Amino acid sequence: MSIMDKLKKNSKIKTTEVLTKSKFFNEKEMVPTNVPMMNVALSGSVDGGLSSGLTVLAGPSKHFKTSFALMMASSYLKAKPNAVMIFYDSEFGSPQAYFDQFDVDTSRVLHVPITNVEELKFDLVAQLEGLDRDDEVIIIIDSIGNLASKKELEDAKDEKSVADMSRAKAFKSLFRMTTPYLTMKNIPMIAINHTYKEIGLFPKDVVSGGTGIYYSADNIWIIGRQQDKKGTEIQGYHFVINVDKSRFVKEKSKIPITVSWDGGVKHYSGLLDCALAGGYATKPSNGWYAVVDQKTGELGPKVRYDATLDESFWNPIFAETDFKDFLKKQYQIGHKSLVDMDEIVVEEVTQ
Numbered sequence: 001m002s003i004m005d006k007l008k009k010n011s012k013i014k015t016t017e018v019l020t021k022s023k024f025f026n027e028k029e030m031v032p033t034n035v036p037m038m039n040v041a042l043s044g045s046v047d048g049g050l051s052s053g054l055t056v057l058a059g060p061s062k063h064f065k066t067s068f069a070l071m072m073a074s075s076y077l078k079a080k081p082n083a084v085m086i087f088y089d090s091e092f093g094s095p096q097a098y099f100d101q102f103d104v105d106t107s108r109v110l111h112v113p114i115t116n117v118e119e120l121k122f123d124l125v126a127q128l129e130g131l132d133r134d135d136e137v138i139i140i141i142d143s144i145g146n147l148a149s150k151k152e153l154e155d156a157k158d159e160k161s162v163a164d165m166s167r168a169k170a171f172k173s174l175f176r177m178t179t180p181y182l183t184m185k186n187i188p189m190i191a192i193n194h195t196y197k198e199i200g201l202f203p204k205d206v207v208s209g210g211t212g213i214y215y216s217a218d219n220i221w222i223i224g225r226q227q228d229k230k231g232t233e234i235q236g237y238h239f240v241i242n243v244d245k246s247r248f249v250k251e252k253s254k255i256p257i258t259v260s261w262d263g264g265v266k267h268y269s270g271l272l273d274c275a276l277a278g279g280y281a282t283k284p285s286n287g288w289y290a291v292v293d294q295k296t297g298e299l300g301p302k303v304r305y306d307a308t309l310d311e312s313f314w315n316p317i318f319a320e321t322d323f324k325d326f327l328k329k330q331y332q333i334g335h336k337s338l339v340d341m342d343e344i345v346v347e348e349v350t351q
Contacts, residue, residue, distance in 0.1 A: 015184070023133075024184055028052070031188075033075040037270030038068075041241045041255045042219060044248045044332025046324055050076060052186045053218035053247070054179060058145070058193040058207045063223045064239045064259060066094055069140050069190045070102040071265065076138045076188065077108055083136035085109045086127060088120055090147045101264065117170040118150040121177065128181035138188050144171065145194030145208050172212025179216040195222055207244070220245040228258055236260035238269070249331050258309070266309045277339050278326045280317050281308075294321050 001009075008016055019025055032039050032049035039049045050072045057065040077083050087094075087109050099106050114120045120141065131137060149167040182189055193213070197203040205222050207213060214220065224240040241255040258269035272289065275281035282292050284299060289308050291300035300316070307313055317323050329335040 029186065031076050031079045033071055035071070035257065035265060035267050035269075037255050037257060038071070038241075040270075040327055040331050041221065041243060041249060041253070042072075044246075044250075044335075045328050046318075048248070050188050051218070052188050053182050054175065054216055055188065055190045055219040055221075056193050056207065056213055056217045057190060057221050057223060058195045058205075058244075059221075059223035060195065063225055064237075064257075065192045065223060066098065066142055067102070067259075067265075068221075068223070068239075068257075069142065069192060070094075070098060070104055072188075072190060073138050073140060074102040074104045077105065078103075080136045083108070083138065086112060086137060086139045088112045088114050088124070088139070088141040090114050090120075090141075091143050094142060114147070116148050116150045116153055117144075117167065117174060120144075120147065121170070121174040124174070125177055125181075128178060128185065128187070131181075131185050131187070133185050135185070139190070141189070141191040143192035143194070144213075145192065168210030168212070171209045172215075175212045175216035205242075214245060217245055218247045219243070219249075226256075228260065246333070248333055250333055250337075253331055255331075268309050268311065268314050271314060272305075272308050274327060274330065275317060275323065278323070278330075280321055280323050280326070291316060 004018060008018070015024070017023070028051055030043055030049040030051045032047065033042075036046040039046050042048060042050055042055070055072075057068055059065055073085050077085065085104070085108060089111060090113075092113070096106070099109070112123060114123070124139070149170045151166045178189070181187070191213075194208045195205040196208055198206045207220060207222065220243075222242040222244045224242060226238040226240065227234050228236045228238050236259050238256045238258050241257065243249050243251055243253040243255070245251060256270045256273065258266040260266065272281065276283060279292060280294070282290055282299065284290055284302060287304060288302040289305065290302045291313065292298075293300070303313065330337050330339070
């Protein structure tokens, strides 16, 4: 018997395995969304997507955080016909229309109202403990940013106005306990959170809830937004995904996703800035765009910005060039960028 076999036999943990054979190390399933740049933000590749572990979506109110979460959940449920969603709800700000908009079958959603961190922790750990790796479940918490601690509630009942120092510890305990389950049982969990401005001359956005969230999360997005204008009329918003932490994507990457009032999420948004920086498309004159033939350097038909959000604009780029590899080299950890990330400008488009 080899030393490796002896160590494996003596281990008290039944899932112990040689690293090359470990399902926890090697089996990293990814469920793609139908928005290529969201897949890039999650995994560094347009062919990647949502995987097991904790993803935190943070930002101010009205910044599309719950909608991003429901988009991912919808893709997961469609990819896995037997899957269900656990929806922990502390804000009660997601009406039926939200689920309908992203084609989420609410008969496959278990709604769990929560009032404090400890209540969430006890129920979540019990649910995770009772699941097997083959059970297909996705979890959304909406939100942890507005969730009180049990002590804070008890102080309010007792009419005490003392500062609550237990909330950050409660969050740290919550994520410390749940994180191993998510990977070992192959469960993606998305937590909606808030941000605040740190004090200083150049204040930056900080994710609320303490350091426990940062330690445990596989992905942390801080979401900003810019107006999408046509003349002086606002058509919608460019929501900018700032990758604050990721196991897969280069941190500080900025990825725009456009949402219009009438058409919802623009599935091919965010790609144009990358294509321009990489030379796959060009801007021959103000307000016009064209695909560049990578073999001859010739330009395709000139189109307005709206047309760059259509599938017909991107089909030849994805089918006939190495654009997918370019995106992977730009965003995925372990690859050297082909162009300076500062050249990929996320700018407000005025039509």
